[in-house]
Amino acid sequence: MNEIENFLIERFLFLILLPYFLFLRMITLVVAAAENNSIGKNNKLLWHLPNDLRFFKNTTWAGVVIMGRKTFESVNKPLPGRLNIVVTANKEWKAAGTLVAHDLQQAIDLAEKENFKEVSVIGGGEIYKQAMPLADIIYMTRVHTTIEGDTFFPTIDTAEWKLNEKNDFYKDEKHAYDYSFEKWEKIK
Numbered sequence: 183m184n185e186i187e188n189f190l191i192e193r194f195l196f197l198i199l200l201p202y203f204l205f206l207r208m209i210t211l212v213v214a215a216a217e218n219n220s221i222g223k224n225n226k227l228l229w230h231l232p233n234d235l236r237f238f239k240n241t242t243w244a245g246v247v248i249m250g251r252k253t254f255e256s257v258n259k260p261l262p263g264r265l266n267i268v269v270t271a272n273k274e275w276k277a278a279g280t281l282v283a284h285d286l287q288q289a290i291d292l293a294e295k296e297n298f299k300e301v302s303v304i305g306g307g308e309i310y311k312q313a314m315p316l317a318d319i320i321y322m323t324r325v326h327t328t329i330e331g332d333t334f335f336p337t338i339d340t341a342e343w344k345l346n347e348k349n350d351f352y353k354d355e356k357h358a359y360d361y362s363f364e365k366w367e368k369i370k
């Protein structure tokens with residue numbers, strides 16, 4: 183290969199990869215919701231589904247998790263193996279092992295400053311509502327029951343979102359409900 187060919191290949195690769203390094207930003211929502219979209223009550227989850235916890239860990243591991251202050255306080259410790267960013271309006275608020283942002287956009291910018299191109303928004307209801315218009319992917323664990331809650335996931339608008347994957351699982355001694363892992367992608 184002569185120098186000109188080398189130069190052209192390098193130039194080509196540079197131009198192809200440039201948008202990735204400059205602009206690519208993937209915002210994923212990760213949620214478990216009942217069929218009536220309830221996700222929590224009294225600042226707690228509504229179920230214990232070990233396979234969903236495993237799925238959540240695998241999906242978010244080594245990345246950034248952005249959450250509202252109430253969700254952080256319901257867990258009450260940073261999630262290990264992930265960069266934890268907590269959103270609060272309270273300028274005094276802090277917790278060891280977390281970065282603090284004062285709105286959702288600031289949280290996303292903080293993740294970018296830390297060189298992450300992808301973020302997982304992990305709740306709760308207030309934060310999902312604000313993140314939904316910005317999101318590219320929703321990993322929804324649909325729990326096949328209707329449960330009373332005080333916090334809800336927004337309705338997924340099927341004119342805007344397409345269900346591209348769905349895997350069904352059945353209740354067993356460790357899982358009180360049937361559930362499905364769903365991957366929704368925003369229609370561009």
Ligand SMILES: NC(=O)c1ccc[n+]([C@@H]2O[C@H](COP(=O)([O-])OP(=O)(O)OC[C@H]3O[C@@H](n4cnc5c(N)ncnc54)[C@H](OP(=O)(O)O)[C@@H]3O)[C@@H](O)[C@H]2O)c1
Nearest residue numbers: 214222225226227250251252253270271305306307308309
């Ligand atoms: N099933 C699931 O997948 C799932 C996932 C996560 C959470 N949950 C459940 O969801 C419930 C918590 O959700 P939630 O809606 O009550 O609370 P949340 O969204 O976790 O947190 C709300 C708080 O975030 C801060 N915040 C939100 N938007 C903000 C903005 N634009 N600027 C600055 N601060 C902002 C405020 O904190 P300050 O008040 O400090 O200003 C607000 O009070 C719990 O029951 C939890 O268990 C369920």
